[in-house]
Amino acid sequence: MSMCPYFNECRFMAEKLSEVNFAKNSLNMWIETSFCHGGYDKCARYMVADIMGAEKVPSELYPTRIDKATAILQTNSELASFFL
Numbered sequence: 263m264s265m266c267p268y269f270n271e272c273r274f275m276a277e278k279l280s281e282v283n284f285a286k287n288s289l290n291m292w293i294e295t296s297f298c299h300g301g302y303d304k305c306a307r308y309m310v311a312d313i314m315g316a317e318k319v320p321s322e323l324y325p326t327r328i329d330k331a332t333a334i335l336q337t338n339s340e341l342a343s344f345f346l
């Protein structure tokens with residue numbers, strides 16, 4: 263699989279990982295290998311960005327939190343239907 267289309271604008275890689283300095287290298291490498299350069303379709307951040315736009319992804323959303331991404335998308339869907 264190719265690189266995530268949101269890699270250059272994803273704030274997680276630049277902001278969130280800088281908060282965990284002691285484990286930055288190993289965590290950064292694991293996320294990039296597991297998600298950004300491989301299975302980005304399994305990334306919670308990608309899921310939200312792909313449907314709502316990259317600017318709508320909460321900075322604290324970890325790539326592994328599919329449950330939170332699902333909740334965000336469900337809430338967005340419910341709000342959208344409310345206004346239709």
Ligand code: SF4
Pocket residue numbers: 266267268269270272273274275293297298299301302305306307308311325
């Ligand atoms: S963390 Fe997720 S959304 Fe961000 S660049 Fe990696 S795969 Fe893409």
